[in-house]
Amino acid sequence: MSPAPSVALRRAVVVDDEEPLANVIAGYLERDGFEVQQVHDGAEAVPLLREIDPDLVVLDLGLPGLDGVEVCQQLRTFSDCYVIMLTARAKEVDTLRGLRVGADDYMTKPFSPRELVARANTLLRRPRRAPAPVIEASPVIVIGSLTVDPESREVRVGTEQILLTRTEFDVLAALARRPKTVLSRRSLIDEVWGPGWVGDEHLVDVHVLHVRKKLGGQAERQRFIRTVRGVGYRIGAGT
Structure with a gap:
């Protein structure tokens, strides 16, 4: 049997100015069935994200131009996609900044690309939109x-x-x-x-x-x- 269409249609965007790292992340995601695009500048990321409406964004906090917080703030005005924020600093303030603007999870560099893919899959198991009721609606x-x-x-x-x-x-x-x-x-x-x-x-x-x-x-x-x-x-x- 061919794989389910929902797997093939999973779209991810990697936004990181470290191109070698972005290539590694993209490679792992592609091997797991994602269709991946990369962008290495915050200002260029926003119009791309608006255009392709991804399911997942892997977003570096320390981007040139617009930083990851600003990108995430703008992203949340038009998309409910899942966001995993990457930071090179383990300080709590960096974590708070990323999550405060709507990131769903974060990872501190260096990290395991396999773990990132596992976390992405865990997020995507949750429905992006409310499912249609099968028998009766869940009570308010x-x-x-x-x-x-x-x-x-x-x-x-x-x-x-x-x-x-x-x-x-x-x-x-x-x-x-x-x-x-x-x-x-x-x-x-x-x-x-x-x-x-x-x-x-x-x-x-x-x-x-x-x-x-x-x-x-x-x-x-x-x-x-x-x-x-x-x-x-x-x-x-x-x-």
């Missing part, structure tokens, strides 16, 4: 003034619609499906990124922080997602 989750609709992937606080990235939505939905249950970082990683994901589990903390900021102002950030020190996170009951 209402917790106080917070409404989470898994089918439309919409979130509201009261009547206000909250715009989340796909990863932010998946983290929130995982918690909302189990109100009052404390979920560890590892549990959230297994559900959102997949059990094969390896890396820094504090990635969860960054995405939770961003969700909190979008759900409310400074005084309200803890009232939906609560931290259980030393254990993990839960959706609060007193919303």
Whole structure:
């Protein structure tokens, strides 16, 4: 049997000014069934990404012209593709900058190209858009003034619609499906990124922080997602 069309149509763009590294990454992705294009300048990346609408972008933080943060900010105005950010610096501030603008995962150089491909495949197992219901729609989750609709992937606080990235939505939905249950970082990683994901589990903390900021102002950030020190996170009951 021929491979499924969805595999053959997976499109990836590697955006990195280190051409030898970009070639290596592209080679590994191509061997895994991706159709890959490369671009080595941030300003040139944005129109290419808009034109081809990729499923995955491997994006270096330290690009000439527009840096990776600026590219990701512009990308998020027209695309919900998955983004793996690459950084040559392991400092937390670099991680925060990349994830804050909508990257789904990050890797610090040097890294294993095989691990990058594995993480890409883990991300792409998650639906890019809400699947059509097979038998009946998943129920809308209402917790106080917070409404989470898994089918439309919409979130509201009261009547206000909250715009989340796909990863932010998946983290929130995982918690909302189990109100009052404390979920560890590892549990959230297994559900959102997949059990094969390896890396820094504090990635969860960054995405939770961003969700909190979008759900409310400074005084309200803890009232939906609560931290259980030393254990993990839960959706609060007193919303």
